[in-house]
Amino acid sequence: MTLHAAPALTHPAYEIMNPEAPGPWVVTCDHASNAVPDWIAGGDLGLPPWDMARHIAYDVGAAGLARVLARHLESPAILARFSRLVIDPNRGEDDPTLVMRLYDGSVIPANRRLGPAEVGARLDRLYRPYHGAVETLLDGRRDPAILAVHSFTPQLKGRAPRPWQVAVLHSHLDQRLARPVLERLGRESDLCVGDNEPYSGHLPGDSVDRHALRRGRLNVLVELRNDLIATPEDQEAWAARLAPLLAASLLDARRTDHG
Numbered sequence: 001m002t003l004h005a006a007p008a009l010t011h012p013a014y015e016i017m018n019p020e021a022p023g024p025w026v027v028t029c030d031h032a033s034n035a036v037p038d039w040i041a042g043g044d045l046g047l048p049p050w051d052m053a054r055h056i057a058y059d060v061g062a063a064g065l066a067r068v069l070a071r072h073l074e075s076p077a078i079l080a081r082f083s084r085l086v087i088d089p090n091r092g093e094d095d096p097t098l099v100m101r102l103y104d105g106s107v108i109p110a111n112r113r114l115g116p117a118e119v120g121a122r123l124d125r126l127y128r129p130y131h132g133a134v135e136t137l138l139d140g141r142r143d144p145a146i147l148a149v150h151s152f153t154p155q156l157k158g159r160a161p162r163p164w165q166v167a168v169l170h171s172h173l174d175q176r177l178a179r180p181v182l183e184r185l186g187r188e189s190d191l192c193v194g195d196n197e198p199y200s201g202h203l204p205g206d207s208v209d210r211h212a213l214r215r216g217r218l219n220v221l222v223e224l225r226n227d228l229i230a231t232p233e234d235q236e237a238w239a240a241r242l243a244p245l246l247a248a249s250l251l252d253a254r255r256t257d258h259g
Helices: 062-072 116-139 178-186 207-211 232-257
Strands: 003-005 014-017 025-029 077-080 145-152 166-169 193-195 219-225
Touching: 014 116, 025 062, 025 116, 062 077, 062 145, 062 232, 077 116, 116 207, 145 207, 145 232, 166 178, 178 193, 178 219, 178 232, 207 219, 219 232
Parallel strands: 025 077, 025 145, 145 219, 166 193
Antiparallel strands: 003 014, 014 077, 166 219
């Protein structure tokens, strides 16, 4: 396994795993990390450790799953190395939730009075380098398909439990790959599968919109409920189950795409 980190920064914005791998995918993980660079409020957003360890700070288990899926699919992966609470790489630059002040019942003290200069620094040092690296990785490959890996929490505060074990999020603008993935997952009798659940997969300006929809690239966003991928063993098991299904779905999508 080869890892490449972003150069010339005290806190690299991303890491790339297996950049030369021959597979047809690029695996992305926007919410891989709960890290806060030391140049932001001394590396502390003012939240207690238990808050930084839950889904508001990152997608629990998603980084490990993304790495194992990339290995199974013999494809590169790129993972962000900063918390979504610092700045959310899965939001457009003009999205009001780009930097969250309040999330699932927790106020983020270091973000409460954030000014344009501070947001601009986070964009320039973290958000834009990450997205630039994603695009460079994609542009360097022939007809890549994007596999965006995320996880979701079993229950938000004050909300009903979420029954889905795995979810496929997609935009109405391009369902070429999502539909075959959903069809195959639907044949798995032991799974409760979310189709654009627990939330919609279309968000203008998000990572899929930016790197896939605007460029016509095949794409699918897969989310696992985070209690199911909490350990390396769980991540290995799910990756082993999902990788053949994803590979077969990509073949289906390309057959249909090419008539």
